[in-house]
Amino acid sequence: MGRYVARRLLLTIPVLIGASFLIFAMVYALPGDPIRALAGDRPLPASVQAALRAEYNLDDPLLVQYGKYVAGLLQGDFGTDFSGRPVLQTITERLPVTATLTGVAIVFEIVIGIAAGVLAGLRRGSFFDNLVLVTTTLLVSIPVLVLGFVSQYVLGVRLQVVPVAGIGEGLYSYLLPGFILAAISLAYVARLTRTSLADSLRADYVRTARAKGLDRRTVVVRHTLRNSLIPVVTFIGADIGSLLGGAIITESVFNIPGLGRAVFDSVTRQEGAVIVGIITLLVFFFIFFNLVVDVLYAVLDPRIRYE
């Protein structure tokens, strides 16, 4: 197991380098001059411009710029944006916001997704089962953008039960955006739980347990649930990484100042260091949570051994 984890950790390095270089190169291709844009109407003296360009390595070729950036990263230096503000500071401000949003979304996935899936899986073909099937199809089909706007209009503007936008009211203002962010995954959790539970209920050990005289409740709770939730738990684990990077639409609709918004704003201002820094971090989280899930698999399912 230790060797497996070490090998996987080593494999993340080329992925991190490749992903950050790809983003770096795309931002590098922008022809505009961010320093001149920074100065606005009154042009900076040539010497100041040159000094700034040197400070941000803007005159180096792509690979040298990237090399210097990575060298900084390895020392924990994410660089600064063009107003001199450390990128790390932007990240430490924005990350908790996106993390809270993702956390709320995951709670919705676990509570609603698993509950709906278990109830539907126990009574396949029932009214509730069909209801779950139709609802999940709707949740998967309605784009986050639309779901966000409509719920914002109905719950925020019309009924006024939740804040319309922003994060002014603490955790409460994360409730609706969190649900919207969770919507698609929630539907998949419900479906996955349903199929997985229905499959395990047909397994031989369940029949044995029933034949032994155990009542249905004990069989479901003690024998079936644990097994059938393994794929669900791992799905949710991996989803944390995806939601962190996939929150930009939700953050835009509800005006939440998270990492996705930070990238969006930085793209407009050509703040390369901020874009590359945040996306590298998101890629790292994505890989990290996938690794955690793979390790978790071996813990939850003793049949799986990583050599």
Add this chain to the structure above:
Amino acid sequence: MSEPTTSQRHRSDEGRDPHQREEEVEVGATALAAPDVDEADEKQTSLWGDAWRELRRKPFFWIGGVLAVFFLLMAIFPSLFARGADPRACSLSNSAQPPSGAHWFGYDQLGCDYLAQVVYGARNSLQIGFTGVIGLLVVGVVVGALAGYFGGWVDSLLARITDIFYALPLILGALILLRVGPEARIFGEPVPVISERGPGAIAIALVFFGWMTAMRLVRSQVIAIKSSDYVAAARALGAGPLRILVRHILPNAVAPVIVYATITVGALIAAEAALTYLGVGLQRPNYSWGLQISDGQNLLRTAPHLVLIPSVVLSLTVMAFVMMGDALRDALDPRQRS
């Protein structure tokens, strides 16, 4: 039990796209469904024949199919659906009027007939959905088939490259590419298509950051099939790698790819609306549901129909493809049959 171990590990390797996990489950199923085949063609028609018999009984398939055909016709012949209104004939005196008997969808802020605006938006959405999916299938099938068939260092290299793209969030990646695109210069020249900010640029951005799932699907299918007896037989008869891949392996790997492609048309249509909403997708004077939603946002309190109508139409379009894909998945999965 070594087989479930590998399939489970495969599944856990992917992360983001929930569609994909279900696809992976599919992989095992169809590989098992195509056992020692002598007459590959006959076996195949029977797989598709079974699937069709199954599909015909599914209401989801019919609802999705009818919706998809409806929107396809709308995209090809928009003037038939616009009830004679010209989307470019606008009069500010009608600004943001609510729906009425004569103008079913009312007017937008500039006083243009909203039904015509929405109807003409179908073409861009479907065009991006279909060209995007074709593009990512081409990339995914080629890269996946090469990686799966040749294995070894080719596979390792291509799999690493796929990992890199896979770890990048789709919307964020496409956002940066589309923002940079119009101004980017390669050897001092603007990049063709990308620089035009049209449907083509959006499709390319979505393909660039979205081909990985198709690649992994095809790769795992090819790996599962290439060790089968009929491939060995073809090789013994002297068939080259290209012929084996194209004639013998890929036709048997096609079922999960079709399911994935159908659902992804819907996903890409939704992604286009999201990118357009963020301001990097289609621009006026293009017609786009994403554009209509983002324009209507400011009038949400006074003229909610401006947001609600394109939202509903967009959702129905996405739903059409999701429903067909779901029904196809069930129909092509032999385990579901009694």
